[in-house]
Amino acid sequence: MTTSDVSFNEADIPADRPLLEIRDLAITFDTSGGEVKAVRNAHLTIMPGETVAIVGESGSGKSTTALAAIGLLPGNGRVSGGQILLDGEDISNASEKRMIELRGSTIGMVPQDPMSNLNPVWKIGYQxxxxxxxxxxxxxxxxxxKVLAEAGLPDAHRRAKQYPHEFSGGMRQRALIAIGLSCQPRLLIADEPTSALDVTVQRQILDHLEGMTAELGTAVLLITHDLGLAAERADKVVVMYRGQVVEAGPSLELLRNPRHPYTQRLVSSAPSLASRRIQVAKDLGIETDELLAPTEAVVEANLPDDVLEIKDLTKVFKLRSGVGRATDFTAVDNVSFTVKRGTTTAIVGESGSGKSTVAQMVLNLLPPTSGKIIFDGVDTSTLNRKEIFAFRRRVQPIFQDPYGSLDPMYNIFRTIEEPLRVHKIGDKASREKKVRELLDQVALPQSTMRRYPNELSGGQRQRVAIARALALDPEVIICDEAVSALDVLVQAQVLNLLADLQSNLGLTYLFITHDLAVVRQIADHVCVMEKGKLVETGSTDDVFDSPRQDYTKALLNAIPGARLMLPPEVA
Structure with missing residues (x-):
């Protein structure tokens, strides 16, 4: 019998035999500079029906290990040592024909980036x-x-007839999840499957994965940088660092007693766990000032005046509903709030809640349908062209998508220097000095200046975007999901940087996010939006400790790790 004749049947697997076992795995890439050993001596075991999470920062080898298990390494990569055993069969160097047989019904894959993994010219349903x-x-x-509905896409029949560009980022990710789960695979490799999703939808998707595990005996290999999510959702956690497995064990045990210094850093940096530590401390009556992550900005009791005042802000879009016909869609509905100078105000809510639309109107990129935006005492709708140019210098954005917000034709030096050139600040030498300083601030080597965006990771691109926003020394920075693409350690570093800048320069942040765990660490004031309306507002402590709306409670309950009861010593 040839390997192609092997059939996979869950009932044939002995209960004590792993579904997937990786032994001493080594993966090597051939590059122009020679061989690069991306993974060394990696090992993990997944039993039938078990969920195992691999955590680590970008470049740790976690995704590369998973791609090797499904036979999707890039052309210059190869398994150079060790074994990958699927139901006892070594597939580390299996033929392409055999891997095609295994993919889909036996091993499913949910990749990370929906934009590059969905065909832009095919309808979602066709894919x-x-x-x-x-x-x-x-x-x-x-x-x-049915497949689309199970992945959390509403109005599935209509969505099936749409193209990827008609979906939001979160909806595209859900479509990928639908495709990965469509054939009910026995092993699902999920590479950051919910990184683009709101916490409530994230919970829905992960609950669905858990349901599959229970009903079908599906095993899940979950790749994530969110240690709180990994600990809550996985039976076991494997920690990878610089291509090696440095620690592994039952998830809660590893959280409570991390032994390796890198794991300890991950535990201390994970926003969801930091939020949980704060809550545990509050429940025990412990003062939390010293327990808050160092990103927490210290705000004086006597706050300065309002730098931003949003009054009855409304935005109505015209949506085409047929030839010559249009319907009104109210994206932002009569929203009012203020932002104190030198503080951080977070706007939270699910996709479609209107939070990013508010940010675009504050940035003067979208005209309001009605209402006012008052910046430093001046109605921004009254500004002339010269005044708007000056306004742009004082209010800068950091956008969500590091792939779309950087010009691929500009190198990093030109990207960061551009605001200085546009506003005619300094000469060539002083601008280069400023760019070097900004790269230092966002922890990028100065050699990055001569590279292009396609040569950087997503996290590195986002740090470049942050450096560009800081170039003009603005007073207000609008952060639209500015840290959602970053690993927890880099995320903590960037949030620390933003807090230090706020403390030193008196910066004001309007922070748009769906990650309430991050909000707990960095925000002084929270505005909760649902379907275009502002449903709750208050200080961060008030909103977290005494949420009034069911919607806010649902968002808080959906924070990864919210259900974990960590002992005080972890805090």
Whole structure:
């Protein structure tokens, strides 16, 4: 019997035999500079029906290890040592034909980046249909709609007829999850499967994965940089650092007693765990000033005047509903709040809540339908062209998508220098000095100046975007999901940087995010938005300790790690 004749049946697996076992795995990449050993002596075991999480920062080897298990390493990568055993069969160097047989019905994959993993010219439903057909599954309209609905996409029949560009980032990620789960694989490799999703939708998707594990015996290999999510969702956690497994064990045990210094750093930096530590301390009556992450900005009791005042802000979009017809869609509905100078105000809510639309209006990138935005006592709608140019210098954005917010034709020096040139600040030498200082501030080597965005990781690109926003020494920075693309250690570093800058320069932040764990660490004031309306507002402590709205309670309950009861010593 050849390997191609091997059939995989869950009932055939002995209960004590791993579904997937990786032994002493080594992965090597051939580059122009020679061989690069990306993974060394990696090992992990996944039993049938078990969820195992691999955590680590970018470049740690966690995604590379998973890609090797499904036979999707890049062309210059190869397994150079060790074994990958699937149900006892070594697939580390299996033929392409054999790997194609295994993919889909036996091993499923949910990749991280929805923009590069969905075909832009195929409708979403067709892409689901292709997966179902390739694995011999029913692929009618009802089957496609069911797959999309199970992944959390509403109005699935209509969504199936749309293209990826018509979906939000979170919806595209859900479509990828739908495709990965469509054939009910026995092992699902989920590479940051919910990084683009709101916490409530994230919980829905992860609850669905848990349901599959219970009902079908599906095993899950979860790759994430969120240690709180890993600990809450996985039976075991494997920590990777610089291509090696440095620690592994039951998730709660590893959280409570991390032995390796790198694991200890991850535990101390994870926003969701920091939020939980604060809550545990409060429950025990402990003062939390010393327990807050160092990113917490210290705000004087007597706050200065309002730098931003939002009054009855409304934005209505015209949506085409047919030839010559349009319907009104109210994205922001009569929103009012103020932002004190030198503080951080967070706007939180799910995708579609209107929070990013508010940010775009504050930045003068979208005109309000009605209402006022008052900056430093002046109504921004009354500004002339010269005054708007001056306003741009004082209010700067950091956008969410580090792939789309940097010009691929500009090197990093030109990218960061551009605001200085546009505003005619300094000469060539002083601008270069400023760029070097900014790179130091965001912890990027100065050699980065001559590189291009496609040569950087997502986290590095976001740090470049932050450096560019800081170039003009602004007074207000609008951060639209500015740290959502970063690993927890880099995220903590960036939040520390933002807090230090706020303390030293008196900066004001308007922080748009769906991550309430981050909000707990950095914000002084919270505004909660739902379906365009401001449903709750107050100090961070008030909103977290005594939420009034059910929607706010649902957001707080959905924080990864919120259900973990950490002992005080971890705090």
């Amino acid at each position: 689901v249909k292709e997966t179902l057909r390739a694995n011999g599954q029913p692929s009618g309209p009802e089957d496609i709609a």
